[in-house]
Ligand code: FPP
């Protein structure tokens with residue numbers, strides 16, 4: 521167990537680049553074709569990994585975090601600019617209190633670590649965004665998350681969207697509530713409601729839609745993840761448990777994306793609402809205000825750290 525504990529404390533958000541020449545060769549071959557801009561992951565199978573390896577559940581999740589950090593590096597090498605991961609579903613609150621506590625404490629440690637290594641994140645140009653209902657999570661973790669988002673908000677080389685206390689149904693409901701409030705406050709009109717506006721009011725409103733969604737562990741379900749955003753996303757289910765995911769799995773997914781690229785692009789051009797002309801000055805002003813309200817809310821959450829936690 522001692523060895524395991526040491527491994528956990530060593531984990532970091534920015535992995536060291538230890539790709540070999542043959543990894544780089546394969547990456548460069550794939551780069552001759554189209555590269556997905558945005559890849560989403562349902563990182564499933566941490567507990568089964570822990571059982572398989574006969575280690576504590578927390579270590580399974582911690583290995584899952586390390587895999588996320590490695591995957592970010594691989595994505596960066598491949599040229600994938602945006603990654604969205606399902607880190608904690610609202611449904612996960614239904615797990616045993618011990619496991620919820622384990623996941624919250626792990627996340628809290630990882631965000632504390634993130635705040636310590638924020639310079640490395642700036643060097644890598646990594647912008648962290650959170651999609652989810654932050655009101656549902658403990659105050660101190662929420663404050664760390666908010667701080668991480670605020671500190672990295674201007675980075676623009678790579679984007680990591682972490683779905684935490686997230687479900688699609690909650691996200692869509694929240695978007696409708698925001699729009700309803702806007703209509704009642706006469707900031708927008710009923711006829712301004714469009715797919716474009718609903719999309720922009722999502723927690724993920726600043727993101728493009730994912731080009732690929734990868735779910736590990738052999739489960740063939742969406743589990744309420746990005747249901748609005750995945751209308752034209754290639755979905756890949758793989759039986760590998762998340763902590764066992766390798767660069768070869770990722771490269772195979774990119775290859776799969778390339779095989780269906782022409783078809784996916786044709787559908788996007790025909791049906792994509794991002795290209796439709798649903799914008800107008802009032803809507804854009806409303807969205808700008810929404811963004812500044814959300815930023816102010818994050819500042820309020822983050823202020824908990826200065827008020828309650830002494831370093
Ligand atoms: C699914 O495996 C995984 C989770 C519910 C947690 C995922 C979290 C991480 C990988 C850590 C990320 C942390 C941060 C701060 C981003 P499971 O528990 O459902 O395992 P099982 O399917 O084998 O039961």
Ligand code: MG
Pocket residue numbers: 564565566
């Ligand atoms: Mg699972």
